[in-house]
Amino acid sequence: MATSAQQTRRARVRAPEPTGRRWLNTGGERVRLSDLRGKVVLLDFWSFCCINCLHVLDELRPLEEEFADELVTLGVHSPKFEHEADPEALAAAVERYAVHHPVLDDPELSTWQDYAVKAWPTLVVVDPEGYVVHVAAGEGHVEALGKVIGEVVVEHDAKGTLHRGDGPYVPPENPGTTLRFPGKVIRLEGGTMLVSDSAQHSLVEFAADGETVVRRIGSGERGSTDGPPTDELPVGDLPAGGPVTDGPVTDGRVRAASFREPAGLALLPEPVAAEVGYDVVVADTVNHLLRGVSLADGRVTTVAGTGEQWRSGPAQPGAETLPALEAPLTSPWDVCWWDPVGGIVVAMAGNHTLGLFDPIAGEIRRFAGTTVEGLRDGDVTEAFFAQPSGLADGGRRLWLVDSETSALRWIEVSPEGLENGFEVHTAVGTGLFDFGHADGPAEQALLQHPLGVAVLPDATVAVCDTYNGAIRRYDPETGEVSTLATDVAEPSGATLIDGELVVVASTAHRLERPVPPGVAAQLVRGAAQQVTRPATEVAPGEVGLVVVFTPPPGQKLDERYGPSTSLEISASPSELLVEGEGTGTALNRRLVLAEGRESGSAADGVLHVVAQAASCDDDGATEHPACRLTRQDWGVPIRIVSGGPDRLPLVMGGLDDQES
Numbered sequence: 001m002a003t004s005a006q007q008t009r010r011a012r013v014r015a016p017e018p019t020g021r022r023w024l025n026t027g028g029e030r031v032r033l034s035d036l037r038g039k040v041v042l043l044d045f046w047s048f049c050c051i052n053c054l055h056v057l058d059e060l061r062p063l064e065e066e067f068a069d070e071l072v073t074l075g076v077h078s079p080k081f082e083h084e085a086d087p088e089a090l091a092a093a094v095e096r097y098a099v100h101h102p103v104l105d106d107p108e109l110s111t112w113q114d115y116a117v118k119a120w121p122t123l124v125v126v127d128p129e130g131y132v133v134h135v136a137a138g139e140g141h142v143e144a145l146g147k148v149i150g151e152v153v154v155e156h157d158a159k160g161t162l163h164r165g166d167g168p169y170v171p172p173e174n175p176g177t178t179l180r181f182p183g184k185v186i187r188l189e190g191g192t193m194l195v196s197d198s199a200q201h202s203l204v205e206f207a208a209d210g211e212t213v214v215r216r217i218g219s220g221e222r223g224s225t226d227g228p229p230t231d232e233l234p235v236g237d238l239p240a241g242g243p244v245t246d247g248p249v250t251d252g253r254v255r256a257a258s259f260r261e262p263a264g265l266a267l268l269p270e271p272v273a274a275e276v277g278y279d280v281v282v283a284d285t286v287n288h289l290l291r292g293v294s295l296a297d298g299r300v301t302t303v304a305g306t307g308e309q310w311r312s313g314p315a316q317p318g319a320e321t322l323p324a325l326e327a328p329l330t331s332p333w334d335v336c337w338w339d340p341v342g343g344i345v346v347a348m349a350g351n352h353t354l355g356l357f358d359p360i361a362g363e364i365r366r367f368a369g370t371t372v373e374g375l376r377d378g379d380v381t382e383a384f385f386a387q388p389s390g391l392a393d394g395g396r397r398l399w400l401v402d403s404e405t406s407a408l409r410w411i412e413v414s415p416e417g418l419e420n421g422f423e424v425h426t427a428v429g430t431g432l433f434d435f436g437h438a439d440g441p442a443e444q445a446l447l448q449h450p451l452g453v454a455v456l457p458d459a460t461v462a463v464c465d466t467y468n469g470a471i472r473r474y475d476p477e478t479g480e481v482s483t484l485a486t487d488v489a490e491p492s493g494a495t496l497i498d499g500e501l502v503v504v505a506s507t508a509h510r511l512e513r514p515v516p517p518g519v520a521a522q523l524v525r526g527a528a529q530q531v532t533r534p535a536t537e538v539a540p541g542e543v544g545l546v547v548v549f550t551p552p553p554g555q556k557l558d559e560r561y562g563p564s565t566s567l568e569i570s571a572s573p574s575e576l577l578v579e580g581e582g583t584g585t586a587l588n589r590r591l592v593l594a595e596g597r598e599s600g601s602a603a604d605g606v607l608h609v610v611a612q613a614a615s616c617d618d619d620g621a622t623e624h625p626a627c628r629l630t631r632q633d634w635g636v637p638i639r640i641v642s643g644g645p646d647r648l649p650l651v652m653g654g655l656d657d658q659e660s
Contacts, residue, residue, distance in 0.1 A: 013655075015126040016114040018043070018076060020106035021087065024094050027170035031074060031102050033130055038163025040152050041126040042073045042145070045117050047080045048093035049403065049449055049467075051331050051349045051387050052139050052633075053121040055309065057097055058286060059142040064101065066146065070153050072167040075103035078112040078120065080533060081435060081449050083467030089490075092507045094172075096181040096199050101169050109533065118536060118650060119634050125149060128156045128163070136653045138632030140311060144552030144653060151553050177509045178213060179204065183263040184334065184452070184493035185504050185511060186280070188295065193495065193502065194280065195511065196262040203262065203282065203293065210502060210511035217298045223258030224287045224307055229298030230256050257300035260286035264334030264391070264493075266344055268359060272337075276359045278303070281344050283332035290324070290332060290346065290357060304357050304364050305329040309350065312612060312631050321365040324357060329364075334452075334493075336391035338398050340413055340422075341367065345398060347388040354380075354388060354400075354411075368411065368424060372608050373635055374572055375405040375431050376424075379414070383424040386432060390452040390464065390493065397476075399461055401450040406435040408447065408463055408474055427461075427474055428481060431572060432606060432635050433533070437468040437483075445481035447472065452493040454501065462501055462515075464491035471503060471514055485514035535604075535639040539646045540595040545569070545580070545607075546647065547587040549630065550654030551615040558616040558627050568610040576605035576638075587611060591648075593640055609634040611652055 017033055033041060044060065046053035064073055075094075079085045084093075085107035094103055106112065115124060123141060125134040125148055134148045156162040181199035188194055191208040202218030217229040264283035273279045278292030278301060289305035304324035309331075330350030335357075338345050345367060346355035353369030367380060374384035386404035393399075398411045407429025414423040428445050436446035452464030456473070462484065463472040471485040471494075484501075489508035494501055505512045547567060551557060557564040563585035571577035580591035591607075611634075616627040632652045649656045 013132045015041070015043075015124070015130055015132050016111070018074065018104050018106070018111045019114070020076070020104040020108075020111060022105050024091060024103040024105065025099065025170060025172065026102045026168050029168065029170075031104070031168050033126065036072055036167075037130060038128045038161060039072045039167065040067065040070050040128060040149055040156075040162075042071060042149070043076055043115070043124040043126065044073060045076045045078050045112060045115070045120065045122040045124075047078055047084060047120045048090065048097070049080055049084060050120040051333075054097060054286075055139040055331065055350065056121045056123070057099060059139060061100075063142055063146055063149070067149055067153070069164040070162060071149060073101040075099060075101060076106055076111050077103055078106055078109050078117070078533075080120065081467050083448060083469075089507070092181070092490075096507075098199075100171070101167075113534065118636060119632070122651075125152065127152050128161045132655070134653075135651045135655060137634070137651055138630075140628075140630055141653060143628065144555075144630075147553045179509045179511075181506050181509065182492075182504050182511075183261075183506065184265050184283075185495050185502060186265045186267055187495045187497055187502075188267065191497065193497070193511070194265055195504065196265055196282065198261045198263060198285075198506075201259045201261065203259075203265075206511070208497065210513075215298065217257065217293060217300065218262075219256040219258045221258055222260050222286075224260065224284070224289060224302070225255055225258045226291075226301050227254055227257045227299065229300070257291075259284050259291070259300075262291075264332065264336075264347065266335040266337050268337060268344075272359055276303075277301075281335050281357070281359070283335045283346065285331050285333055285349075288329045288331065288350070290329070290335065290344075292359075303359065303362075305332075312629050321363045324362050324364040327364050329355070333387075333389045334391045336393055336398065338393050340396065340398075345391055347391050347400065349387045349389055349403075352385045352387060354385070368422070371633070372568075372570065372610060373404065373432070373633055374606070374608055375402065375407055375426060375429060376572075377409075377426055378424060380411065380422045380424055385409075390450065392453045392455050392461070394455045394459070394461070399453050399455060401447075401453045401463060402429065403449045403451055403466070405429045405432055406447040406449055408450065408453065408461065427476070427479075428463075433637055435467075437465070437470065439472075439481050439483055442474065442479045442481055445474075452491060452504070454494040454496065456501070457496070457499050462494060464494055464503065466490050466492055466506075471501070488512060488514050533637065535637040536648065537639050537641045537644040538593065538648055539644040540593055540640045540642065542646060543591045543593055544647045545589045545591050545609070546649045546656075547609070547611040547632075547652050548649055548654055548656045549587060549611070549613045549652040551613075551618075552653070554618055555615040555628075556618040558614040564614040566610075566612045570608045572606045572608065577607070587613070593638075595640070604638060604640050607634070607636045607638055607648075609636065609650060611650070613652065 119137040183196040183198040205214040266281045279295040280293040282291040292303040310328040333349035334347040344357040354367045356367035376384035389403045390401040408427045435448040438446040448467035451466040461474045490506040492506040493504040568583040578592040
């Protein structure tokens with residue numbers, strides 16, 4: 001395998017100038033690569049709907065700090081949904097996710113196409129002379145990127161072409177509000193409400209009016225410390241036995257509990273809460289943890305997760321049940337107690353699955369999904385999900401929204417005789433690339449990236465149709481979809497207070513009651529829309545799919561225990577792929593695509609590709625070298641065109657020689 005320095009000398013591909021509508025976080029100034037000569041530049045192609053992109057934003061923070069004098073990160077926002085092309089929505093997302101580098105607003109995907117990007121997220125390293133030296137798709141590349149960037153810094157420092165100093169980032173103003181991009185809300189006993197104040201990394205309890213603050217739980221700083229609800233507490237005031245954790249103590253005072261972008265909240269049944277010692281389970285999303293909160297004193301404890309993000313393998317989510325505190329999670333986005341399973345169902349947005357947490361046993365396992373991103377119904381172990389983000393208890397049905405397929409779905413107890421006991425069904429939604437705002441029969445209705453769901457008193461289902469800024473209603477009896485309210489600022493969660501729907505208006509930073517009692521539903525006959533991402537053209541018949549992966553500097557593929565790579569391929573619809581479906585060990589595959597398909601949309605179908613590669617430190621003197629697993633999932637929309645390319649390269653890490 002070639003090192004990145006060898007790739008640099010071999011490839012010498014000049015990086016195109018980024019083009020788009022405007023720049024954010026620059027004080028209004030335009031950024032040009034030509035003005036950044038002497039700096040290492042990292043382009044991050046992202047979309048704020050994409051959970052993997054949000055993972056990368058957090059992964060890059062220590063890298064940006066390590067190379068603060070040599071590296072300039074430039075976000076290139078390449079929207080998937082129409083709402084993401086709204087400049088105000090993007091500005092809100094940049095603040096919400098604490099993006100501390102310049103961001104290019106590229107609604108037409110001009111720069112995406114100039115760099116031949118095929119996946120969110122994609123990272124491109126440009127050297128101080130303006131040449132592309134490394135490309136990586138997906139997440140989990142931060143260590144490899146650090147080695148590549150370090151190697152480039154050394155090379156160009158020696159050449160005299162490296163210039164150190166500040167970059168073009170200009171921080172925006174920080175407005176102060178009680179809530180900042182809140183996520184979810186639940187009703188507590190007594191009529192108060194608990195809200196996850198996601199961007200301020202805490203929980204806020206409100207009185208029944210939704211405005212009067214009763215208390216705040218958490219320090220407001222990013223962290224994962226367990227402990228009391230307030231910022232500091234004198235040790236002398238602690239109950240016998242001291243603090244609940246060995247959290248930091250400063251000047252004789254215990255620091256408050258802390259979160260990182262908490263989202264979903266679930267109230268435990270009273271008997272369960274009495275046994276486990278906490279009342280509320282919190283999806284602490286960016287920490288990859290579940291936290292327990294005691295409402296009596298506001299104390300926070302970690303109840304599931306290790307703090308490390310799940311990447312792959314048998315650890316949770318997986319077939320086996322594991323001790324909850326030994327199981328890595330991945331971006332839990334919502335949580336819900338559901339009696340038919342006797343536990344907390346966890347919307348594991350980070351790998352498109354649902355987990356099941358048993359608070360009494362202190363165990364967790366996968367409940368539904370395969371980790372393939374898509375929309376497929378059936379047995380829970382074979383179903384595909386796409387960033388599940390909202391859950392609601394409907395008795396025999398567990399309602400959920402899949403944000404990336406703009407779908408409302410449900411799980412119910414399956415008929416006797418099926419092996420796993422539960423089935424997945426879809427009420428609204430057709431796939432990864434179709435969305436809109438259209439009411440009517442469910443098979444014709446369209447949503448746009450919904451994040452929340454609630455069951456109404458009449459057993460109909462309210463959907464927080466986030467990117468349409470609307471509250472929608474689905475009637476399971478008639479199969480009809482209607483619109484209850486519009487002009488709600490990115491609704492992301494909802495609960496019922498005395499029969500009235502209370503909604504989290506996330507980008508308005510408040511709770512709202514947008515559906516007055518007795519309001520008549522309206523019908524919106526909107527047009528169907530599709531993702532603007534261009535489909536990849538390929539030839540009919542035989543196509544060679546190649547996943548490009550080069551181990552980072554100082555590493556090699558790990559062959560000690562058998563093949564170090566794997567490749568899984570499927571298609572939607574399944575008839576798109578005549579040959580080549582299944583799992584193998586080589587990172588290349590001969591595919592045969594169906595010929596003569598009628599193309600009535602932007603794409604003939606989607607190839608689902610999951611690739612993995614294990615690499616270890618290449619040091620013969622080390623008895624137990626450190627090893628890492630790189631994994632990437634692609635959903636590639638393809639269009640079969642006569643005379644199209646018969647080779648489909650997907651870059652997981654490195655450079656594609658044939659494309660250089």
